[in-house]
Amino acid sequence: MPLMAATINFDEALAELEQLQHTDLPSAITKLHELEADFEHMTRFQQGRLLVFKGTSFIYAGQYQEALVTLIQSENLVQNSDYLFSAYSYEATAYIALRNFKDAFVVMSKSLGLIDRIENIDIKRAAYLRLASLYSAMGIKEEVGSYAAKAESLASADDVKDICTAKLYLSVYQLELEAFTKAFDEFQYTHDFFESNGFPLISFIALKGMGESKLRLQEYSAAVALLLKALKGYESFNFQLEINSVHSLLTEAYFALKQSAEVVEHAKFVTSLPNDPSYTELKHTVFKVLAGLNAENKQFEQAYEFSKKEQYYNQLMFDEAKMKTLAYQAAKFNADEQSREINLLNKERELYVAQQTVKEREYTNMLMFVTILVGGLFFLGILLAVGQMQKRKFMRMARMDALTGILNRGAGQELGENLFVQATARGGDFCVILFDLDFFKRINDSFGHGTGDWALKKVVDSLKSHIRNGDVFARIGGEEFAILLPYADEEKGMEVAEQCRARIEAIDTQHSGHKFVITASFGVSGLMADDLSLDPLFHRADMALYAAKANGRNAVVRYSDILKCDKQATDLRRHIASPSV
């Protein structure tokens, strides 16, 4: 009756089923049938797991063809999971049983290819154990030993079960190597462990191994006792292949013990088996024993018949061994080819990685180079900019009067010339004002040079704000200054000069720490028709300044006024030569 799909947790049920498989096969099979009724309610993966188990149960029952169909069906459903390894390895078991060694090796190499992808170390260990078991079934002794050893090496001290299973295969290997005493000891070790830990099926396998070891050691009674115990165990699991194998071993043991009736009884199980390749070896053994038994009983005709059958199965075994060897060699060749290809790919990959590393290094170097270059250029740029700023600063400083901060003589004259050319080229006017502080020597002498400096700065400060943008204000001598007015006529110059004079006179000197009056004399000259440069204007303004000095100082004189009185000018020059303070 189908279980209620809604109420059942299939994952749990499948886990339980897989557990039962090792401990109680009949119950596991009952559970399998129950779950099968709910097959379509399961996920694809759950269906796959169920089919893997179903395939396994077919193998236990000796239905290898059915097992293969089921397991191949499960492959797609359990894709990308560790169950795929199980499916492949059980398929290999079925192929081996069907003596299809070629396909057995194909699926074995597929499962082998999956091992590397298995991350879980426990599953990986179990996978190696499965392979050991398959190679054992194939009779490839070295591989049994090698995979069992791999599994053992992956086990930690706590993984006693897997250590024992590995030992089981290693003992099978010892048996193959005919190291019977050693094989018996290892079989016993594994048997004791599995029996006491609730893994009866494996304990029966070990028991059979113990029996076979004793048989080969010619300890026949002990062999019989052990084999009978193993037989009982296998029967409880209905493990047909192993049951028949034990019957065959028992015929050998009883024959050695000369218990003819028992020989015949156990031989019957084997001789009545269908003509299936998986029974060839067993039949060969049993017919050989029967031939011997009949010969001993002097029933030569019977003995001859059995002997002929023995020969027949011997030939089959020989052929089978040949097939196994060929299949094994073909598989090995393929594997070697594969690993050669993998090595080649690995080498290519190494080359690629090396090339990438070189490229990365080149890139890093280039990056470093660019960084250094850009950094260098940036640094150079900064240096240049700083240099330019310094240069400008020095140039500015070279043009400035250090004490008052206005243009010095050279810069004032140069700028004045440029402005003069510009203005006159446009038909504009130009006016030059020269002024000189009066009796400045007295200030220095009376109050010291510091006060003289203070007075010079104060005069400049008081006039700077009054001078238009575009006009030129320069210190052209110790206490002598020039104001150049482009686009201004003499009238305008007079106006400006008068304002400047008044401002200088109004300077409050008490902040210098002394009380005195500052005055200045001004000479003004406007543009005349013949003027081609600034020089004649300067010259005329200078003359006017002298006139102002002569007129009693603190005055503004224009050049045109002096022309009115040539005589006055002559007097002036004389006066300038000997000023009276």
Ligand SMILES: Nc1nc2c(ncn2[C@@H]2O[C@H](COP(=O)(O)OP(=O)(O)OP(=O)(O)O)[C@@H](O)[C@H]2O)c(=O)[nH]1
């Ligand atoms: N403190 C100071 N004095 C200066 C500076 N440059 C020139 N002098 C002085 O200015 C004085 C100019 O004197 P003079 O040329 O005789 O003219 P003055 O005393 O002003 O008399 P007049 O021009 O005739 O009114 C000198 O004593 C110079 O030493 C300066 O930068 N600082």
